[in-house]
Amino acid sequence: MKATEMNSLSNDASGSPVVEAKDLRKNFGSVQAVRGASFSIARGECFGLLGPNGAGKSTAIRILYGATSRSGGSLTVFGLDPAREAREIKKRLGVVTQENALDEDMGVRANMMMYARCVGLPRADRGKRVDELLGAMSLDHRSNARIRDLSGGMQRRLVFVRALLRQPGLLVLDEPTTGLDPAVRLHMWERVRELKDTGTTILLTTHYMDEAERLCDRLVIMNEGEIKAEGAPREMIERYCPGTVAVFPKEAGLRERLVTAAAENPDFSWFEDRAGINVRGPGLAAVESFLGHHGMIPRILRPSTLEDVFLEITGRELGGDA
Amino acid sequence: MRETLSLAWRVTMRHWDVYRQNFVANISPTLSDPLFIILALGIGLGAYITDIDGRTYLVFLAPGLAISTALWSAFFETSYGFFIRHTYEHVYQAMMTTPIGPREIILGEYLWVGLKGAGMSLGVTIVLLVFRLGDPLFAWTIPLIGFLVALACGAIGLIASSFVRNINQFQTVYAILINPLFFFSGIFFPLDQVPRFIQVICFASPLYHGVRLGQAALWNDGFGAALLLHGPFLLLLTALLCPIGWMRIFPKLYR
Ligand SMILES: Nc1ncnc2c1ncn2[C@@H]1O[C@H](COP(=O)(O)OP(=O)(O)OP(=O)(O)O)[C@@H](O)[C@H]1O
Ligand SMILES: [Mg+2]
Numbered sequence: 001m002k003a004t005e006m007n008s009l010s011n012d013a014s015g016s017p018v019v020e021a022k023d024l025r026k027n028f029g030s031v032q033a034v035r036g037a038s039f040s041i042a043r044g045e046c047f048g049l050l051g052p053n054g055a056g057k058s059t060a061i062r063i064l065y066g067a068t069s070r071s072g073g074s075l076t077v078f079g080l081d082p083a084r085e086a087r088e089i090k091k092r093l094g095v096v097t098q099e100n101a102l103d104e105d106m107g108v109r110a111n112m113m114m115y116a117r118c119v120g121l122p123r124a125d126r127g128k129r130v131d132e133l134l135g136a137m138s139l140d141h142r143s144n145a146r147i148r149d150l151s152g153g154m155q156r157r158l159v160f161v162r163a164l165l166r167q168p169g170l171l172v173l174d175e176p177t178t179g180l181d182p183a184v185r186l187h188m189w190e191r192v193r194e195l196k197d198t199g200t201t202i203l204l205t206t207h208y209m210d211e212a213e214r215l216c217d218r219l220v221i222m223n224e225g226e227i228k229a230e231g232a233p234r235e236m237i238e239r240y241c242p243g244t245v246a247v248f249p250k251e252a253g254l255r256e257r258l259v260t261a262a263a264e265n266p267d268f269s270w271f272e273d274r275a276g277i278n279v280r281g282p283g284l285a286a287v288e289s290f291l292g293h294h295g296m297i298p299r300i301l302r303p304s305t306l307e308d309v310f311l312e313i314t315g316r317e318l319g320g321d322a
Numbered sequence: 323m324r325e326t327l328s329l330a331w332r333v334t335m336r337h338w339d340v341y342r343q344n345f346v347a348n349i350s351p352t353l354s355d356p357l358f359i360i361l362a363l364g365i366g367l368g369a370y371i372t373d374i375d376g377r378t379y380l381v382f383l384a385p386g387l388a389i390s391t392a393l394w395s396a397f398f399e400t401s402y403g404f405f406i407r408h409t410y411e412h413v414y415q416a417m418m419t420t421p422i423g424p425r426e427i428i429l430g431e432y433l434w435v436g437l438k439g440a441g442m443s444l445g446v447t448i449v450l451l452v453f454r455l456g457d458p459l460f461a462w463t464i465p466l467i468g469f470l471v472a473l474a475c476g477a478i479g480l481i482a483s484s485f486v487r488n489i490n491q492f493q494t495v496y497a498i499l500i501n502p503l504f505f506f507s508g509i510f511f512p513l514d515q516v517p518r519f520i521q522v523i524c525f526a527s528p529l530y531h532g533v534r535l536g537q538a539a540l541w542n543d544g545f546g547a548a549l550l551l552h553g554p555f556l557l558l559l560t561a562l563l564c565p566i567g568w569m570r571i572f573p574k575l576y577r
Contacts, residue, residue, distance in 0.1 A: 114336050
């Protein structure tokens with residue numbers, strides 16, 4: 001049943017991207033939240049939208065499902081324009097909103113039953129679907145609880161249930177795992193992969209770089225409303241900061257030695273952040289021989305991650321919006 | 323259009339679901355307030371008033387207060403109620419992720435206040451009829467009048483919601499608009515003897531026309547004539563206010 005539904009979704013416009021944004025813009029008065037973002041999301045892929053606080057991620061997402069108008073550019077979702085055909089788009093969409101926005105006036109199950117009606121599940125199927133999803137998210141024992149009596153993580157899981165009530169062709173996740181404990185986060189990743197395996201396209205926003213690295217086939221990094229970089233996670237690490245990083249404690253004398261040593265060798269660079277003074281080189285062997293040569297012992301030796309790429313592109317300072 | 327209605331109905335049903343969870347607590351003040359006013363003023367104050375146009379004060383008050391429940395329930399629903407759902411509870415934000423859009427939300431809101439106003443004024447009327455404080459012949463028109471009055475007053479609440487910056491500012495709207503509307507609607511005294519300019523202003527009040535219609539119906543006194551005079555005004559005001567409310571609140575839901 002699942003698979004056939006997914007297939008019927010993928011048949012109608014096979015090959016064409018699920019989301020295509022060209023020069024997308026959004027102004028709130030004088031604030032330019034999105035300034036000419038172009039990206040496309042292919043059918044069945046997990047696409048990451050990363051960026052610091054205030055980068056315009058949620059705004060872009062809200063435009064995508066017709067909750068906000070756009071100020072410029074073109075956008076199609078399933079080949080439809082959200083400004084005119086949001087309703088048709090939303091029939092095929094599941095959204096985990098950044099704010100839970102659960103209905104405080106109703107209990108857990110009543111909430112989901114209400115949304116099941118809103119998304120248009122036939123009356124006869126609602127109870128079964130809701131109970132199935134509550135069970136899958138281990139919330140069945142809290143069916144009658146009030147929303148405010150749930151823990152933050154439980155509320156987050158309930159938002160997942162809401163997004164999955166009608167099996168979506170495109171699942172939009174705006175910081176889905178914020179506030180979840182490690183076990184639940186792993187569980188969510190598994191669910192997301194399962195959905196992806198059944199053909200669901202996924203748009204993911206997150207501040208957890210490990211999450212993006214694990215789940216995303218492709219991602220963009222946004223900053224101040226613009227897309228600054230795009231690629232597969234591994235590919236971006238290779239492109240922007242390949243190699244290995246040695247992390248040293250922040251000591252004035254050490255900094256001087258490191259800076260001079262790094263300046264001598266064009267393959268090496270240094271930067272300072274909260275973790276300490278960092279020296280980056282092309283690979284583990286090269287970094288080890290560099291350290292041996294200068295007789296320095298780092299606190300940590302680690303491969304570059306997506307986080308390095310993110311910080312490299314968006315800057316290590318707190319933005320005005322942060 | 324059919325789909326729009328069906329989606330709007332889901333919004334209405336959400337409000338009904340929430341309302342009926344605490345049905346008794348919710349409905350008691352709406353029904354008891356007008357009945358207490360009728361009793362207190364009708365019996366207490368009424369003792370000092372011989373009659374108005376040949377009616378006891380009790381009978382005089384009754385229809386207007388039945389209609390006024392439509393004003394109160396509609397105004398509170400679309401002012402405080404809407405503001406809380408929108409700003410604090412993010413109810414609409416979540417609905418917007420479903421096929422429901424801003425149009426359906428507003429339409430659902432109107433349907434809800436209209437039906438609630440109809441139900442409330444009918445409820446009070448039934449109690450009045452039980453106590454023989456009205457003529458049942460035209461009583462069936464009360465929910466229709468209540469529906470229109472509630473739509474118009476609901477629109478006023480939505481317009482207020484579109485202007486206020488915080489929830490306390492509704493008190494100002496209440497004080498300078500809703501209260502005068504209530505007291506100068508012909509519920510408590512006939513408007514014939516108030517200064518002419520007030521009478522003219524009252525003609526712009528949907529509640530006034532609703533009250534006049536309700537009185538003609540429950541007194542069974544010149545209903546046809548009242549329908550001809552006040553019916554078109556009530557319809558016109560409702561038809562004017564509802565789109566204004568719509569246009570004011572739409573950008574708050576979709577910007
Ligand atoms: N309704 C609004 N009115 C005015 N400005 C807004 C509105 N919504 C967003 N903004 C502004 O648009 C910019 C982008 O906000 P947005 O919520 O899209 O950021 P984000 O990338 O999702 O950030 P975060 O990671 O903190 O969730 C911010 O400067 C924000 O202040
Ligand atoms: Mg956001």
